[in-house]
Amino acid sequence: MIKHNFKKLTIWQDSMDLCDLIYKYTETLPVKEKYNLISQLDRCSVSVPSNIAEGSGKRTNIHFAEFLTTALTSCYEMETQLLICERRKYGNEIELKNVLNKVEVLQKQISNFRDKILNQK
Numbered sequence: 827m828i829k830h831n832f833k834k835l836t837i838w839q840d841s842m843d844l845c846d847l848i849y850k851y852t853e854t855l856p857v858k859e860k861y862n863l864i865s866q867l868d869r870c871s872v873s874v875p876s877n878i879a880e881g882s883g884k885r886t887n888i889h890f891a892e893f894l895t896t897a898l899t900s901c902y903e904m905e906t907q908l909l910i911c912e913r914r915k916y917g918n919e920i921e922l923k924n925v926l927n928k929v930e931v932l933q934k935q936i937s938n939f940r941d942k943i944l945n946q947k
Contacts, residue, residue: 830890832882837935841875841897844932847925848904854917863907863916870904873897874932887943894940901933 832838848871852864874897881893908926911917 830882832879838878845871873900
C-alpha cells in the first residue's frame with residue numbers, strides 16, 4: 827500500500843472547501859431546521875474529510891477504500907438533503923446550485939480515487 831498524506835489529497839482539500847460552503851449555506855436556512863437539515867448537512871460535510879483522513883491511516887488499500895466509501899455515502903446523503911432544501915426553496919438558489927455542483931464533482935473524485943487505489947499493486 828502506498829501511504830497517503832491526507833492533507834495533500836485533492837479529495838480531502840476539496841471536501842474541506844465543501845465543508846466551508848455547507849456551513850455558510852446552512853447559516854441561511856430557517857431556524858426551525860436547526861435540529862434537522864442544518865444539523866444533518868453540517869455533520870455530513872464534516873464526515874467526508876474526516877473519513878478520508880481516517881482511512882488514509884489504514885494498513886491496506888482495501889481498508890482505505892472502505893473509508894472512502896463511507897465518505898462517498900456521506901456525499902450522497904448530503905446531496906439528498908440539499909435537494910430537500912431545493913424542494914423547500916430554502917436559501918439562495920444560485921448558492922445552492924453551486925454547492926450541489928461541487929458535491930457531484932466530489933462524488934466523482936472520491937469514486938475515481940477509490941477505484942485507483944483498489945487497482946494499485
